[in-house]
Amino acid sequence: MKNHSAWLLVLILTLVFPIRSQEPVRFIDSGTAQKVKAELLQKHGEAEKSRVERGVEQAAGLWRQEDGGTDDFAAFCRENFVAGGAALETLADKLDFYGEAIGGHFTEMALDKDQPVDLDWGEITPLDSAMNGFDPAAHLSDDLYRNKCAFVSLLNFPVYTLAEKVAQGPTWDRRQWAYARIAGSNPTRLPAEVSQEISDIMAAAGRYVSEYNICMGSVLGPDLEPLFPSDMKLLSHWGLRDELKARYADAQGGLVRQHAIYRVMERIIRQEIPQEMINSDRFQWNPFSNYLYESGRQVEAQREPDTRYRTFLETFQAMRRIDPYSPLYPSHIRRSFDVGREIPEKEVEAMFRELLASPQVRKVAALIRRRLGRKLQPFDIWYPGLRRDAAVAEEELDKIVRRKYPDAAAFEKDLPAILVKLGFSPERAAFVAARVQVDPARGSGHNAQAQGKKFKSRLRTRVPQGGMNYKGFNIAMHEFGHAVENILDLHLIDHYSLAGVPNGAFTEAFAFIFQERDLEVLGVGEADPRRKELKVLDTFWNAYEIMGVSLVDMQAWHWLYDHPQATPTELKEAVIAIARKVWNRYYAPVFGMRDQVILAVYSHMIDYTLYLPHYALGNVIQFQIEDYLKDKVLGPEMERMYLAGNILPQLWMRNAVGSEISVKPILKAVDRALKLAK
Ligand SMILES: [Zn+2]
Structure with missing residues (x-):
């Protein structure tokens, strides 16, 4: 069903030949770098000293033999170093322009092409899987080094460490922050084949997770009684957890169902779950005893063969491929905190x-x-x-939501009204909502952020036949928070390089704030x-x-x-x-x-x-x-x-x-x- 062959080969190669020490050897010797620095200092004056020293070092660090000889390097620096002031501002604006032109379109292309996998478009074919793993931007970084454009920003905009940003950042103006963001936090030069391998592995891991459904109609209680509606299909772990939470309102049979879901989760974590129970309703399963049944008769079960942890391990190996190319932060943990979150x-x-x-x-x-x-x-x-003390029963909420949003289009149409309820002016609400597109999600829902002002933020939400239910609406509100954040700080920001948020936690914050206001938006009173x-x-x-x-x-x-x-x-x-x-x-x-x-x-x-x-x-x-x-x-x-x-x-x-x-x-x-x- 899934096309595993390509990334499996990569994985085998990675495991059999553990990461060779590929640390790129520095090609520009320190003598050349010194000479170039002296020349630039003479031309631009002492005021540019720190920029010259850092810029030349940064460019020299990533320059390889195929980029040209030492004379070419010196000539490149002479030609492309820009003195501070108006010329540097123009350069920064140009780089922002290209960043949006290229980044915006590549993101859009990926989102467009991944629709057969991301959206509820029916069976995922091997072709879809292969195309999902294909990253059109895999060669971008290589190309930008080859045409030397990547070196232009390395040469002109110093990269600051987290400690420096913490110390100096509070005194920077908007321009200085934009400059710091153009430089990035961790310049790496990842070969195209490495980023392609990583992208394949991550896509395969994503598919493993998004296709991990439990057919709850097949889950039995301790006395082999069915516990859940026959058509209930829950994605692990989100769907399972949300169903468990919903069962607090069920005074009669809630507890046994919660115990059953809890056992299902434990069996998944311990990989004792029968493989036959993943994404299939052919068998029945008692998660308490871990026995599998077919039409009432107990049958032999095969446990999931640690695929969960094999997938986790693959994503680790994928991230580890970056380490040798990331001398400032040579581990995913450091990159995740010092670069990604910028909090130690x-x-x-x-x-x-x-x-x-x-x-x-x-x-x-x-x-x-x-x-x-x-x-x-x-x-x-x-x-x-x-x-909430006296929560409205979920069935009641389901009814209200289904009536309001029979399909994804109805939800999209209501977005401006939702924003007005949240206190946005009608003009701002219309502006933002016009830039959000609602699609039917395959998984529980997510929002794919646009990277260019020409494109829409894509809000993916699950709308079952017959209309949206309350759970789906609650998640859709979360994703809408992401979308609004995306549109606001992409369109209204002063510098493109400052578009976005400091890290994912900040986009999650408002996503949760939106989610919290779901009942308010529905007009269901909370007295x-x-x-x-x-x-x-x-x-x-x-x-x-x-x-x-x-x-x-x-x-x-x-x-x-x-x-x-x-x-x-x-x-x-x-x-x-x-x-x-x-x-x-x-x-x-x-x-x-x-x-x-x-x-x-x-x-x-x-x-x-x-x-x-x-x-x-x-x-x-x-x-x-x-x-x-x-x-x-x-x-x-x-x-x-x-x-x-x-x-x-x-x-x-x-x-x-x-x-x-x-x-x-x-x-x-x-x-x-x-x-x-x-
Ligand atoms: Zn989120």
Whole structure:
């Protein structure tokens, strides 16, 4: 069914011939570089000293023999170094122009061509899979070195380390920030064949995750009774988790169904799930006993052969291919934090541990126990009942949503009205909504960001036959938050190189803020006056869950770098051990149950290469923004915040809410809320 051959070959080659030390040998000797620097200094004066020294070093570091001899290098620098001032501004604007012209179109091409896989367009053929793995921009970086354009920015715009940005960034003006972004944080020169291999592997991992459905009609209870509607198909882990959360409202049979889903998740993590149960409803399965049945008769089952961890391992090997080309940050972990997030890993980890170990956890847990009237179960990490006292039944919400949005087009048509409800002016709402396109998603939904002002942000959402349901709407609101962020900071920003956000956590923050306002948008009243306070508790409980999940992800990556030759089975054992350790430290004392592995269930860990800490950080950032928005109108404030663009996270935050990212405000708010909740 899937076309595995191409990337399998790559994988075998990678495993059999572990990454050779391909560290590119420096071609420009230091004598040549010195000579060029002296010449440029003489021509442009001492004022340009630091730019000359850094620029020549940066260009020399990535110049290879095929780019030309040392004389060619010297001539290139002489011709292309631009003195500061108006000429440099013109150069920066030109590079922005080309960045958008090329980046915008390549992104658009990829989004267009990937529609058969990303959208609900029926069966994925081997051709679709192959085209999905094809990256039209794979040779772009090579080409830009070959025509020397990449060297123009290396020569003129100094790359700053994270420490330098932290120290100097607060005094930079918008131009200086734009210059820092043009230079990038980590210049690498990845050969086209390497980026193509990586892109193939990542695409295959994405397919593994997006096709991992459990047909819940085939899942049986402890007494072999069917527990779920026969047509219910849930994507792991999102769909499973959301169904588990929805079952809190089911006083009759909720608990046994939650236990069943929990067992399904455990079997997936431990890879004990019968292969026959993945994406198929041919058999019936009792996840408690792990027995498989066909028309009532027990049959032999084959467990999933650690494919989950083989896929994870492949994404690790893919990221590792970049290491030799990334001398400043030679590991994916460093790149993920110092370059991707621009907050040091230690700082992020300390923030997570501070919240996880806070005394507030036990107090909120006690409140949940009282509400549930039973001992806590491990899946109560997803307890959703802190946010709304008298929630409208989901069936009722389904009806409202289905009526409102019979298809994706109806949702798209309503986008301006949704924005007006969120406080945007009608003009701004129309401007943004006109630049968002709604497509039927294959998975649970996502938003594909446009990179050029000519193109639309693509909001992918799942609309079943007969209309959108509440779950789908709730996710669509999240994705709409991403889309609005995309349009605002792409179109209204002062410099293209500053378009976007400091890191993924910031786009997640407003996505969650949109998602939170789903009932408001539907016009379903929330009369509970304690709602705001309870919402703080809910945000805190979510942070408690996702920070544990994030620590597991982070520790798994450290384990991988310590054991690069691991087998899928060894990785499985390691992830399970890590999940257990994090559980035993921060959750077992609260839940009174040791050795749970549930923190390893997230699918992101398999195909999103250390993305999960973004959600946890996003949670903290979201809370601080929500807190700030309490007495303000969302629309104009969102616009003001996002116009800061892609600057340093802590600076963005100070500009947005007046203080840096920290878990302390939420801990304080939890104390206040607990007093009121009593
Ligand atoms: Zn998101």
